[in-house]
Amino acid sequence: MNTVKGGVTAAKGFTANGIHCGIRKNRTKRDLSLIYSEVRASAASVYTTNLVKGAPLTVTKKNISDGYARAIICNSGNANTCNANGIEIARGMCQVLGDRLGISEKDVVVASTGVIGQPLDITPIKNGIDELVAGLSRDGSEAAAEGIMTTDTVKKEIAVEFEVGGVTCTIGGIAKGSGMIHPNMATMLVFITTDAAITPEMLGKALSGDIKNTFNMVSVDGDTSTNDMVTVLANGVAGNKLIDSEGEDFDAFMKALNSVTVALCRMIAGDGEGATKLLECRVDGALDEENAKTVAKSVICSSLTKAAMFGADANWGRVLCAIGYSGAKVSVDKVDVSFKSSAGQVDVCRNGSGIEFSEDLAKKVLLEKEIEIIITLGDGDGRATAWGCDLTYDYVKINGDYRT
Amino acid sequence: MNTVKGGVTAAKGFTANGIHCGIRKNRTKRDLSLIYSEVRASAASVYTTNLVKGAPLTVTKKNISDGYARAIICNSGNANTCNANGIEIARGMCQVLGDRLGISEKDVVVASTGVIGQPLDITPIKNGIDELVAGLSRDGSEAAAEGIMTTDTVKKEIAVEFEVGGVTCTIGGIAKGSGMIHPNMATMLVFITTDAAITPEMLGKALSGDIKNTFNMVSVDGDTSTNDMVTVLANGVAGNKLIDSEGEDFDAFMKALNSVTVALCRMIAGDGEGATKLLECRVDGALDEENAKTVAKSVICSSLTKAAMFGADANWGRVLCAIGYSGAKVSVDKVDVSFKSSAGQVDVCRNGSGIEFSEDLAKKVLLEKEIEIIITLGDGDGRATAWGCDLTYDYVKINGDYRT
Numbered sequence: 001m002n003t004v005k006g007g008v009t010a011a012k013g014f015t016a017n018g019i020h021c022g023i024r025k026n027r028t029k030r031d032l033s034l035i036y037s038e039v040r041a042s043a044a045s046v047y048t049t050n051l052v053k054g055a056p057l058t059v060t061k062k063n064i065s066d067g068y069a070r071a072i073i074c075n076s077g078n079a080n081t082c083n084a085n086g087i088e089i090a091r092g093m094c095q096v097l098g099d100r101l102g103i104s105e106k107d108v109v110v111a112s113t114g115v116i117g118q119p120l121d122i123t124p125i126k127n128g129i130d131e132l133v134a135g136l137s138r139d140g141s142e143a144a145a146e147g148i149m150t151t152d153t154v155k156k157e158i159a160v161e162f163e164v165g166g167v168t169c170t171i172g173g174i175a176k177g178s179g180m181i182h183p184n185m186a187t188m189l190v191f192i193t194t195d196a197a198i199t200p201e202m203l204g205k206a207l208s209g210d211i212k213n214t215f216n217m218v219s220v221d222g223d224t225s226t227n228d229m230v231t232v233l234a235n236g237v238a239g240n241k242l243i244d245s246e247g248e249d250f251d252a253f254m255k256a257l258n259s260v261t262v263a264l265c266r267m268i269a270g271d272g273e274g275a276t277k278l279l280e281c282r283v284d285g286a287l288d289e290e291n292a293k294t295v296a297k298s299v300i301c302s303s304l305t306k307a308a309m310f311g312a313d314a315n316w317g318r319v320l321c322a323i324g325y326s327g328a329k330v331s332v333d334k335v336d337v338s339f340k341s342s343a344g345q346v347d348v349c350r351n352g353s354g355i356e357f358s359e360d361l362a363k364k365v366l367l368e369k370e371i372e373i374i375i376t377l378g379d380g381d382g383r384a385t386a387w388g389c390d391l392t393y394d395y396v397k398i399n400g401d402y403r404t
Numbered sequence: 405m406n407t408v409k410g411g412v413t414a415a416k417g418f419t420a421n422g423i424h425c426g427i428r429k430n431r432t433k434r435d436l437s438l439i440y441s442e443v444r445a446s447a448a449s450v451y452t453t454n455l456v457k458g459a460p461l462t463v464t465k466k467n468i469s470d471g472y473a474r475a476i477i478c479n480s481g482n483a484n485t486c487n488a489n490g491i492e493i494a495r496g497m498c499q500v501l502g503d504r505l506g507i508s509e510k511d512v513v514v515a516s517t518g519v520i521g522q523p524l525d526i527t528p529i530k531n532g533i534d535e536l537v538a539g540l541s542r543d544g545s546e547a548a549a550e551g552i553m554t555t556d557t558v559k560k561e562i563a564v565e566f567e568v569g570g571v572t573c574t575i576g577g578i579a580k581g582s583g584m585i586h587p588n589m590a591t592m593l594v595f596i597t598t599d600a601a602i603t604p605e606m607l608g609k610a611l612s613g614d615i616k617n618t619f620n621m622v623s624v625d626g627d628t629s630t631n632d633m634v635t636v637l638a639n640g641v642a643g644n645k646l647i648d649s650e651g652e653d654f655d656a657f658m659k660a661l662n663s664v665t666v667a668l669c670r671m672i673a674g675d676g677e678g679a680t681k682l683l684e685c686r687v688d689g690a691l692d693e694e695n696a697k698t699v700a701k702s703v704i705c706s707s708l709t710k711a712a713m714f715g716a717d718a719n720w721g722r723v724l725c726a727i728g729y730s731g732a733k734v735s736v737d738k739v740d741v742s743f744k745s746s747a748g749q750v751d752v753c754r755n756g757s758g759i760e761f762s763e764d765l766a767k768k769v770l771l772e773k774e775i776e777i778i779i780t781l782g783d784g785d786g787r788a789t790a791w792g793c794d795l796t797y798d799y800v801k802i803n804g805d806y807r808t
Contacts, residue, residue, distance in 0.1 A: 048729075049729065050728040050729040051727075051734060051736050052727065052728030052736045053728075079721070081721065082724050082757055082758060084757045116719075116721025116722070116724060116725060117720060117724065117753065117757070118758065119758075225725065226721075226725050226728060304803055307800050307802075307803030307804050308804065310800065311803070311804030313804065315519075315520075316521060317485065317486055317630075318520070320520060320521065321454060321456055321520060321629065321630050324454040324457075325452075325453065325454040325455070332455050332456045352456070353487060354521035354522065354523075391800055391803075392800055392804075393801070395711070395800070396711050396714060396797050396799070396800060397797070399708055399711030399715070399795075400711045400712065400717065400796075
C-alpha cells in the first residue's frame, strides 16, 4: 500500500471543485465544494449520534437509502441546523445540483458545516452552481478540501493505492474538523472516494466497522456536533472483481480504508481548534477492548491533561485521575504511564504510584508536536488508541467569539 | 432563615485555624487547616467516585465508620494521592493531631488537596501542629478557609441560622474548589459544621440526599478529582431535641443544609479556574428529574458553550447541540432557550429553531457576571439546576503549568 497524491480525486472517475459562492463574507475563503463520480457509485454513510441533527443529514440519509450516489455537495459557513426551513434548503441544494449535472437529486449527498441556527440562504449556492460544476477537475481535491473548512487551519487530504485480486485500486479522502469534535461519532465531515468495486452492503459494513476504532476515537473538545458525517463513494472504475462478501478482497479493502481514516483522524486531532500538539493515547493490558477504549478516550478528553500537555508539564497525576473517573474497570494499583515522542520516552508512573524521573527529559519529550501517552494496565489483553490535542489559549479565543 | 457571619465556626462549640506550615514554598499562603468541636459530633461524609482515591479519603472513611468525629485536619499543596506511603502519612496526620488534642486519632477527619503523585512529607505538619492547635479560635473560619485553597481566588464561607422545634441552630461551612470539578461528586472539599443535634444516620441521610441536587450538579472542567469529599459535623451544642427520624425537624435541617450547600456550589462554580462568570443552567419541562439533570449538566459542561459565554456570544446553537448529545430523552423540536442576567432576558430559540432577537440586548445580558441559561423542554415536569463557569484563557494558563 503506498500513499499517493490527489486526495478525494485520486481514485479513477472522480472529479472535484471548491469555490467561493458568497455564504461567507470573506471572499478569499471557498465555501462550497463538489465531489463528482462519472458513474453511479455505491454509497455508505454514518452520521452524528446527536439528537439535534443537521437537516442535510436527514436528506442525505433518505437519498442514499437505495445504496447509491454520484455527487457530494457541501457548504461551509452555515450548518443549516435548527432552522425551520432546513430540510427544504438541503433538498433545494440537491435539486439545483442534480438539474445542473443532469442526474437525479436522489443521487446527491448534501452536507453543511458552520454556525447552527441561522437560516441558510440558497441564493449564493444557486448563483454559484455553474462555476462550481464548470470547474470540476481531476486536480480539484485541494479546492474541495478548502471549501469545507471552518476553523481548520490546514487542508486534510490523503490517498493510498492498494490491490484487490491483482487489480490496483485507489482510495482517498478529504476531511474537515477542528472544533465540536468528540467520539460518537467523529463529529466532523469526511468524504472518501474509491474506484474499487464493492456493493453498498459491504461498503456500509466496512465503514461502520472501521469508524469504531478511528473517528469514534477522536476528541477535540468533548462536544459532539450536530452535523457530523462520513461518506464513502465507491464507483468501481478500477475494474476489480466486485467485492460482495467477506474474504481476502474485503480485508484488503478494509485495510486500505483504515489507513485513510487513521491518517485523517490524526490530521483532525492535530488540527483541533487552537491545538499545538497531536496527542495519541495508547492503552494496552485492559480487561477488554471496550475498557481500553473507555480509558483512552477519557484521557484524551481530560481538560486538565490537555492543558498540561500544552504546558509541556509531565503532570501524570491528571492521567491517573482521568483513568480513575473514566468508568472503566481498572485495577488502579497496576497502572503504568509513560510519555513518548520523537525526543524519547519517559516513564512516570508504575503500579499506580509515581516514580523518579528526569524533569529535563520529560520537558524535552513533551515539547514535541506529537505526544504519545502510553498506558499499560494489568487487567487483560484489551488495547485501543485515541487521538486528541492539547487545550490552548487559542481554543478559547476561537470559541469565545466564533459567531459574531 | 438568616445568613450569619462566622462560616465554619458560626455554629456553637466549633473553633478553627489555618496556618502556613511549609508544605507550600510560598510562605504567605496558609497550607494547613483545622476545625475542632469541643464535644464529639455526629459525622457524615461523601467521597469522590473516582477509582483513584486519595489516601486521606480511605483513612477518613474508616475513622468515621462509627458515625462520630471531633476534628478535621486538611492540608493544601499536596493531594497525598498515588503515593506508595499515602495511607501511612494520612494516618500519621490523624495521630499527630489526636496526640496534641488529647483525642482519639479515630475521631479525626483528614483531607488533602493539591498535586497528585508527589510524596507528602509529614515533617512540616508535625512541626506546625502546636501553632495550629494553639491558634484555634471562634474567629478562625477565614484562616481555615484560606488554608484549604489551591487555585481558588476567593475564600468560600457561608453560615445560616434556622430553627428546630423552637431552638435556634446554626449551620455553616467552608469550601475549596476551583479546578478538577465535575459532577459525581462535587470534586471539591467542603467542611460543614452545625450545632444541631442529629444522629449520624439522619445526618448521613441528609447529606447524601442533598448532594444529588447540589455538589453533583457543579462542573468546572469535567474532571472528577481523586480527593473530593464533603464532611458534616453536628455537635448538638444548640440543645434542640435530637433529630433521629424524618419529620418536621429533619425537614428544617435539610432546608438549612441545602441553603449552605447551594451557596457553596455557586461560590465554587463562580470561582472556577480562570472563570469570569458564574453559569446557572435551569431546565424545566423535562420527561423527569433525571433527564432534566442530564440536560443541565451537559450544557454546563460544554466547552463550546462555556467559551461562548466567555465571549458574551449568544451562540445558542451550542446549547442545542449540548442538549442533543446529552443522552437525555428530549423532543428536540420542543426546546426553548433564553439567556438571563441582571441586565434582562433574551429569548433565542423556540421549538428548536432560532428566533429573531436583539444582538445588542443579548450582548448586554451576557456581559454580566452571573448568567442563567434557561431551557424549557416540552416533555414533562422534570426540573433541575446545574452550576458551572465560562472557559477562559486563564483556565488554560492555570492548568498549562500548575505543577512546575
